[in-house]
Amino acid sequence: MTLIPGRTSKQGTSLNAGKLKPEYLKITSTVEMNEDDMRRMKLKQGDRVRLSSPEGEVIVTCEPKKASDLPSGILFIAYGPSSSELMGSDTAGSGMPLSKQIEVRVEAVAAGKTG
Amino acid sequence: MPELRIINGRVYDPANDVDGEVATISIRDGRIVESVSDSARTIDAHGMVVMAGGVDIHCHIAGPKVNLARKLQPEDHRLDVQPGTDVMRSGTGGVVPSTFTTGYRYATMGYTTAMEAAVPPIFARHVLEELADTPVIDKGFYVLLGNNVFLYQLLKEGRKKDFRDAIAWWLNAVKGYTVKLVNPGSDELWKRRRENISDINQKVDHFDLTPLQVIRSFIEAVDELGFPHPPHIHCNNLGHSGNFDTTLQTMKAAEGRRVHIAHIQFHSYGGEAGTNPKSAAHQIIDYINANPNVTADVGQVMFGKAITMTADAPLAWMLRGFKKGKWVNADTECESGCGIIPFAYQEHVFTHALQWAIGLELFLLSEDPWRLVLSTDHPNGGSFLQYPRLIKLLMDSGFRREEIKRLNQKAVATTSLASIEREYTMREIAIITRAGPARALGLANKGHLGVGADADVTIYTEDADREKMFNSPRYVIKDGTVVVDNHEFKVSHDGRLLHIAPGYDDAIEDALRPFFDDYYTIRFDNYAIQDDFLHAHEVIPTRNGQAGEDKKD
């Protein structure tokens, strides 16, 4: 699936409080997912999933979105430590890593297990 | 500050009628004085020519459009680098050098003052920040008010006093030097339908005003306000065949009041619109010769790389049509437009050769060097670094003849250039590069070496090759500090901002405030710039006797 990190108001307001505060960390480790994709993967709101890219992996909580708002195959996450962990550093000579287009594998994490 | 004495040099100081005589120049505390003590450092200028530091009356060296042009051409910077030294910051050159490099290069060419010619007032803070990072030289800037929507509304309503007060308010608010008009009336047409003014007497949409009325109003108001430099005008129809008539009408609008026409070469074309231009240098220079209220800078084009950067946005759009290359356009709310196009003048191109020839015709037919002064409209007609070459073209008719041979001959043949034998004298060069621009600017302490003048002095080693001579002065002294010492850049020095502070009735703020609330996107109270934002600055007094303040550092 393609992970798109971006800004959100909540990420922006919590960032003012401090990036090491729990509010910011919670917001930046929640991934939005197309509800049909979630149904297919037998996931429900609040379930934890492992996202992995060639760079690394993170475990985040998922949040459903209507298909009209977020197309199938797309994940959205607020910028933060999770997106950094997954982001490649190749900038193709531009200085800019592909920060808004990260190909990731998504797997459900068995309840109780944490990363 | 240590004292300094320059002896044995041939001094050219036309403002004080010194014409190549050997004389001693004494300096103390940044000023020229009668004499100094025996212990003063003495520079023996035997075999050298001593002049006041050069004054550039019209260039584009700082601000938003300049910085856009800088950013636009990395390819131009990488070929021309300026390494840092213990006394210099590093930078890059090309036709739009970085700020530090701009200051150093003016200085190492013997220029100590330069005026940035076009600043949209809302961007003045940016200009001031860049000027603070432009070392050595003194500098000021002209404020673009010729398409200002608020001022147009006042004119439309016939509020002459408010108009005058608003001009004075604006100059104060942004710390400018004088009013600049660029293609008056054109912004509204450009911003509404990407069109241009073609006739100086056409109405500017709903304002019920013509460009000529706007021009006349500014000339009158600034005359009444007594600014040291009159409105600095970039006429309508720049670059268009047949535009000389517009230029004549603009000058006539002054009706004897002072006016300065910028880069007049670009406004001296005959011929029919839409066909190849012809030279109208004779018509233009005849008028200037006969009318002592008019000053102008030439805006000579020099072959090689240039970049068009102008508040005349429709002009840049027209030039974009030729190559469809990189183009920058920037519309500024209520105040201005802007266009930028990289450019190169080429000897074989008819129009470019013609422009070159017209500029030289103007110089060579001018009867009063005090009123027709040197510029390339840097970097529009070419870099300021081409001034020494231009001086050689004026001083050396043999060199000029050789250069003419390299050009498009059809173009040259339509002008009188080949038949003019005149050579500029050293005195005349001193006038068109320092004494004349300083006088036109109303800078009483610049452009000359009389007692009391700013100790900005340039010493050139005499050389028959005038380009070589004017390219690398042996000594450059700024405010009494020897910045260039025996050809070497020895010490950094920060110049001053030169600005005016005309009086006004502050009731005008009550009219400005609601306009800002409705049509600007920054708050009225955040617009005006306070003195503490400025680097070293000097208020130049207006002619109405408003006293200037002492230099502040």
Place this chain on the structure above:
Amino acid sequence: MSDTETRQDNEGDIKIVKNATCTFCGCVCDDMDLTVDLKQKRITKAKNACVLGRAWFAEHTIEDRPAALIDGREASVEEAVEEAARILMEARFPITYGLSDSTCEAQRVAVAISDLVKGGVDTTTSVCHGPSGIAFQGVGETTSTLGEVKNRADLVIYWGGNPAESHPRHFTRYAVTPKGMYIPNGKKDRTVVLVDVRKTPSAPVSDIFIQVKPGRDFELLWTIRALVNGKKITADVEELTGVSRETLDDLVTRMKNCSYGVLFFGMGLTMTRGRHFNSGAVLALAADLNQFAPFVAKPVRGHGNVTGADNVVSWQTGYPFGVNFNRGFPRFNPGEFTTVDVLARGEADAALVIATDPASNFPKKAIETLRRIPVISLDTKQTETSRLARVAFTVATYGINTGGTVYRMDDVPITLRPAFESPYPTDEEILSAIRDKVLALRRQRPAAAAEKPAAP
């Protein structure tokens, strides 16, 4: 007396600062009326601020932290400055990074330091609109100040951006709802189009929402440009981009017939496949549209003074970001001198990080280098970067505790009105002290050692 005066009540505890400037995002709104509790040293109310601005003003209080730390231990500012200067002088390739949440006054000093130590200087531009800067160098740009949008624009397009969440007042103060000179009825007189890969919270503001397939922005932009210029396009456009021919024709008609059009573009274009080609396509499309109507394009810039950083670095060096001084003069090459690259390749051997947190938002490989090399950080708050820094300064917050100048996303420079004093020094003060110390160290070193060994 004007209404900008700072007023205090009888007890002297409450101060009102009118027309203060919010520096949280690139909108740089300068119409904040701040209520300041001077005893508590906090802003209790920020009238006119958006949700982000309110948080910005409310949360920047004075925390009880040391002004300087060396290796995590409290140190005096003087000691920390000395250590910072020593690190920068001894490094072969020290880099300066960040700058976009600091004043122009501080940025000017930061570039001076990089020049003096022959290092690199780069700003957060390289990871936001750096690709747009590259595109600008190739194409140019037709642009305007936000006031022209407010006064004239009847067609407002947002592409790859979500201002409702990232720049809330972009809609309400500048581009959508305000009334302007030729837009007497505000939003009613404008058509708002949103192009994005997902339906963001900005969608309800738009009259037309166009959903493009992820990674297909360039194709869509180039198709529109072809249609604007009257070229034929192939039938598979919908399959490729997710947008129907009818939708495109309608959009093109609106673009060509508007009175004044603007295309705002966000990082949805610069951070995805195509990067500077996407930005270049926007700029070229906007330029071409001027054959039909006044049309401008503007990147929607993120941080409060990222635009100032671009300007300062440009006027001092000739290049907007990704500048290297290793050879004693500025060179520019994105991919070679940009921060993510020099860190991911492990080239930099010291870093001066100002007002940004690469340790939490850079790719993992770059962060690994930051953990290895001596880092000097200046930040108002504790961050991942300040935690790993060898020398960490706590500084005052620009716009809240310090004056100075910032540039709005449209390059308009705006002044700051501080609300209350901070016990911490400003970025400019710390950087000036480091610069002076670096100059002193340069003077001390023996002539033979004057030239550093060439950096890689």
